[in-house]
Amino acid sequence: xxxxxxxxxxxxxxxxxxxxxxxxxxxxxxxxxxxxxxxxxxxxxxxxxxxxxxxxxxxxxxxxxxxxxxxxxxxxxxxxxxxxxxxxxxxxxxxxxxxxxxxxxxxxxxxxxxxxxxxxxxxxxxxxxxxxxxxxxxxxxxxxxxxxxxxxxxxxxxxxxxxxxxxxxxxxxxxxxxxxxxxxxxxxxxxxxxxxxxxxxxxxxxxxxxxxxxxxxxxxxxxxxxxxxxxxxxxxxxxxxxxxxxxxxxxxxxxxxxxxxxxxxxxxxxxxxxxxxxxxxxxxxxxxxxxxxxxxxxxxxxxxxxxxxxxxxxxxxxxxxxxxxxxxxxxxxxxxxx
Numbered sequence: 089x090x091x092x093x094x095x096x097x098x099x100x101x102x103x104x105x106x107x108x109x110x111x112x113x114x115x116x117x118x119x120x121x122x123x124x125x126x127x128x129x130x131x132x133x134x135x136x137x138x139x140x141x142x143x144x145x146x147x148x149x150x151x152x153x154x155x156x157x158x159x160x161x162x163x164x165x166x167x168x169x170x171x172x173x174x175x176x177x178x179x180x181x182x183x184x185x186x187x188x189x190x191x192x193x194x195x196x197x198x199x200x201x202x203x204x205x206x207x208x209x210x211x212x213x214x215x216x217x218x219x220x221x222x223x224x225x226x227x228x229x230x231x232x233x234x235x236x237x238x239x240x241x242x243x244x245x246x247x248x249x250x251x252x253x254x255x256x257x258x259x260x261x262x263x264x265x266x267x268x269x270x271x272x273x274x275x276x277x278x279x280x281x282x283x284x285x286x287x288x289x290x291x292x293x294x295x296x297x298x299x300x301x302x303x304x305x306x307x308x309x310x311x312x313x314x315x316x317x318x319x320x321x322x323x324x325x326x327x328x329x330x331x332x333x334x335x336x337x338x339x340x341x342x343x344x345x346x347x348x349x350x351x352x353x354x355x356x357x358x359x360x361x362x363x364x365x366x367x368x369x370x371x372x373x374x375x376x377x378x379x380x381x382x383x384x385x386x387x388x389x390x391x392x393x394x395x396x397x398x399x400x401x402x403x404x405x406x407x408x409x410x411x412x413x414x415x416x417x418x419x420x421x422x423x424x425x426x
Contacts, residue, residue: 141181141201142177143173146308148355151225158378178208181195189363199352203414219361227352227394230351233306234246236320243341246280246303257305259286259290260288261287262423293305323335327351379397
């Protein structure tokens, strides 16, 4: 009887030991199946591609490379940069809008995305319907500069000389926010007859102003900071709410007689519509973490940008406000691109 009792105990313990691994195996199998049915839970498991809407060296490209490096470290996956310039950023936007919504194709675009919605007769997509914004990463004001030999030394003096002579202003291209900023400021608010001269980038637009081929140039601030500091162009105004720390001597538009006129070139991250919410949230959270990194922030500051961040919902509300704002500017300026 005693031998049978001991045998029963032995069998019970043996059975329990066999059942325990099976239970753990069952949990592990469930987790694996759950992950397989919802890839967002394990995202990312392969390299992420950043489709940059403009050529190398511009604001979108600079931010994409700085952010991509940090996100690559955080995700333990490579972030590959692919520049798809053209049509004011529209080629890249269309590419991502049509990409699989799996989180591995990300659009890096600027405020041109909000502009193109109303500027182009047929952009080919709807910014709110076909794309979803994960984060507004950084922003920088635009900068209005003049030929250093120009008699007028302030924005007020430039406006005053408008009726006496026709003004030309150069930009990085038709439809960019610096272009529309200058159109709205000079032709709508100041009522100066100013002609837009589009160039293939901010550098040639600034070179034209340096040489006196155009009286003015309107560019994203980072492109003109060093030229203003060296006196090769004269800084007239920045479009931020307060003076920029990179150019503390250059007044704002509000200080120059146009209160409430604030404008920024921003850079954001966008996924194709129907991308899982979990993936958008992960990208947003990791980007927010990078925006707290002192090294990243100092690099942003060095190129004239400030970090923005915020939740996906806040980013979407910001985008919606920008779409409304630029639609109004496009309508009032009458600028259209077929």
